[in-house]
Amino acid sequence: MDLVSAVLDGILLGGLYALFGAGLSLIFGVMRLVNIAHGDLIVLSAFIALVLTAHLGVHPLVSLVLVVPLMTLLGYGLQRGVFNRTLGDDILPPLLASFGVSVFLQNALLKIFSADSQRLHAGNLETLRVDLPGGMAVGVLPCLMFFVAVFVICGLQLLLYHTQLGRAFRSISDDQETAQLMGINNAHLFGLAMALSLAIVSIAGVFLGIRTNFDPSIGPTRLIFAFEAIIIGGLGNLWGTLVGGVILGVAQTLGARINPGYQILAGHIVFLTILTLRPQGFFQRTR
């Protein structure tokens, strides 16, 4: 039963990783940009929520009302001001610019908040549990995270496949020049894609902050989790990213049961194994 509950915890943790991955997957799909600062932006949103909860005295989930718009604006600005000017055939300039942003953010957060571990306090949501048959129990928070992840991915799917904006995103993804000829403002749409990505990032960041301790240095590891979820699931497939997140989450909780030191290592090893056996991931790119 212990094993079952570990697997269950892992599945629910996968929701958080899917949230990490969804934002990264979206911008890669639209503009072939891998944002190295993705993890640091997750941590940044957790810190923004920390400031808001401390000063306004609101619940972390309520702070999302402000965190999401702030990060969305930041995303649009970052894309128009920095990343748009690096996009092209060469993958190196966007990689470098985002590496620069990553180092900048890490140290800015370090300067402002010091290296101390922080946590978003969410009252009894942190400990609330629901009893399941067989003497098991699951936390309400992990369930909430998982459902939010499913909800976000549903929303993204609807947006991408059933709205005009989504059609524009997909057309840019297929062929940037032709999309522009059809009257799409690429620069603006890239900005919107990054804005959307950071809106998802801000939700992920606040959940991360409620679930675990965070400090300015943990961003890069979150980027790696996001990346692993995407590759395991198959590039360009959002439901695949959810499955990838779940596989990663289960691997980590099972690894942690063997030895706490193996938690993250187990996730990486499962990722590398899947990469070796099935480099295209479990799901095909949705068309």
Next chain:
Amino acid sequence: MREAVCIERGSRISRFFAAFGLLILVLLITAPFYGGRSDLYLLVEIFSYLALASLWNLLAGYTGLVSIGQQAFVGLGGYTLFALTIFFGLPPLLAVLIAGPVAAVLAIPTAWVIFRLRGAYFAIGTWVVAEVYRLIFAQVSALGGGSGTSLPTQIIQSIAPTRAARDNLIYWTGLGLIVAVFAVIYLTLRLRWGLALTAIRDSEPAAESVGVDNYRTKFLIYFLTAGATGSVGALISLQKLRISPDAAFSVNDWTAFVIFIVVIGGIGRMEGPLIGTIVFFLLREFFASLGPWYLMLLGAFAVVITLTMPKGIAGLLAERFDLQLFPLRRRVHFLEQKSKDSTSSASADALERPGKRQKPGVSTKNME
């Protein structure tokens, strides 16, 4: 009209630079006789970063293998040195040499897995592998686990009995390493094989179509770079006398800074890492006391350089002043049969169409 073609690589500047370089080398070899202890320490640090940057430049700038996981081999080299000296009693300086091949052998399975990924995903894949090595070494309690370990005193003393002699030996090892790295990179790029690298970087299908074995070439370069990076990593840990997983496999120290150096200096040019290292250490000497502010500045600087001068300082110099320190690019000169002494330069595409020669002496085409 028949024409003879002469391909020239050097220039007056590169020959001057070669002479100047020899002078600098002599000054560096004799540095322990007039330099202070902290000067030597700083120089070894500079050599390490210069070597890492040159190797990353060979990998990413010339072959197009953008890795952000080279810290894997820095860390592996460092831990190999500690393992070889502590468990097997090998002399530390010999261990620096052996750490290279060990890292190169470990690069084989690494490459086998991550060569399945392309472009930016290859980049993050290399990082995951580096993280795997870091987490594995954090579990090795014989080498201090997560908190790391120091090199035992008797091993340090086995290098040389006095501190000054040890410093000098480590310094000369570092100097030898950087000279070897430069020599290997230079020779690689001068060979026909070197042309294959840039061909792969510029277009994989085109390279394949002219007979380059892309996979083999990339694999060999990755293997070679990993080995050299491993030796540099061993040197770094020998200089610090301490190792810990977080420091040895640090993505910021051994990859982000190295990338900044190459980009600021100029990627895809051998001068780039040299110029970038000088700029990096100047910035560090002046601003490192600012702590996080300095790193924020460095990050912002990298972004600004990427946006405003993507070819770096060396690229700017090459474009504006035709300045090239290492004779790597080929210039084609056409010698007319009638008057052999009057050398005229012409566009290199005249190679394929000898009849359509441009005005003599107007342009010299550089082929990188």
